[in-house]
Amino acid sequence: MTITRFLRALLLGALLLAAPVHSQAQTAAPAGPFAGLVAQKTARLTVYATPGHEARARQMAELCTRAIGYLEQPALLGFAPRVTLLVLGPADWKKYARIQAYGMPHTVGDTILVVAAEDNAMWRGSVPPAKQLSPAQARQVQQVYRTADGSVSMMKFFDLTAVHELGHAFYRQARLGRPRYWLEELFANMLLHTFVATQEPALLPALELFPQVVVDGTDLKTLGYTSLADFEQQYESMPSTKPLNYGWYQCRLHRAAARIYGQQGATALPALWRALRQNTATYDDAQLAAFLQTRVGAEVARVQTGW
Numbered sequence: 001m002t003i004t005r006f007l008r009a010l011l012l013g014a015l016l017l018a019a020p021v022h023s024q025a026q027t028a029a030p031a032g033p034f035a036g037l038v039a040q041k042t043a044r045l046t047v048y049a050t051p052g053h054e055a056r057a058r059q060m061a062e063l064c065t066r067a068i069g070y071l072e073q074p075a076l077l078g079f080a081p082r083v084t085l086l087v088l089g090p091a092d093w094k095k096y097a098r099i100q101a102y103g104m105p106h107t108v109g110d111t112i113l114v115v116a117a118e119d120n121a122m123w124r125g126s127v128p129p130a131k132q133l134s135p136a137q138a139r140q141v142q143q144v145y146r147t148a149d150g151s152v153s154m155m156k157f158f159d160l161t162a163v164h165e166l167g168h169a170f171y172r173q174a175r176l177g178r179p180r181y182w183l184e185e186l187f188a189n190m191l192l193h194t195f196v197a198t199q200e201p202a203l204l205p206a207l208e209l210f211p212q213v214v215v216d217g218t219d220l221k222t223l224g225y226t227s228l229a230d231f232e233q234q235y236e237s238m239p240s241t242k243p244l245n246y247g248w249y250q251c252r253l254h255r256a257a258a259r260i261y262g263q264q265g266a267t268a269l270p271a272l273w274r275a276l277r278q279n280t281a282t283y284d285d286a287q288l289a290a291f292l293q294t295r296v297g298a299e300v301a302r303v304q305t306g307w
């Protein structure tokens, strides 16, 4: 099967979203950590934007603020991370982003979230070609991802993945245990799905359609790795060596998060949070499945046992 431009771009994106990045984005700048950017201080986070994109920065800050405000409730996570949000045009992206591809939301260290200020080639190139979709899916893609100017861009999906990145800030700042890499990625997708389903339900189609289309449209024979054991072994290198393959795993984990929410609603996320908080235990596969089944629920355990 020919690998399409859309799959390459999207799966590369999905992979990069999740890549653990711990280097410093800041350059030594005499005027502060992000010279040339406009600072916006909000009650919840510190925001720096490329001049001219202040309104877009407020919009993304409001999305993150709503997510933090929802998740910090005692019945959810009872925790609020420290976050600095960078909303960057292409020139500032080159200076301050950690990932080269303009448009890919990502985390730098445990506190800095980087998002694009403008629609871009990656988001527009991520539109799946109609021939790869069922007629119904092709219509849905047109409806869900159409922009104000009538073109189609995956902007809505990639904007939401900023909340997936926020999930890593929660996870790492609260020092959750990580018996498996896939569990942190599943947590970030569960956090995103729970927030959207409960607080922004009108955005659910934008969150769900893209991963569904990728999962449906990927020929497994084109992937080198398909098991969770492969994911654990290749987690550090796969984002750069096999980005399409890594993105497929992320889309599978988005679909898993949707099934978990369908079974357990908003209770699964705080259950997983409590189970992993301050938890440094190690588990073999059978022990991990039993632990997840007991502490979180059957559907989370099934991500492992039924992968």
Ligand SMILES: [Zn+2]
Pocket (backbone or CB within 6 Å): 017, 018, 019, 164, 165, 168, 185, 188
């Ligand atoms: Zn991630």
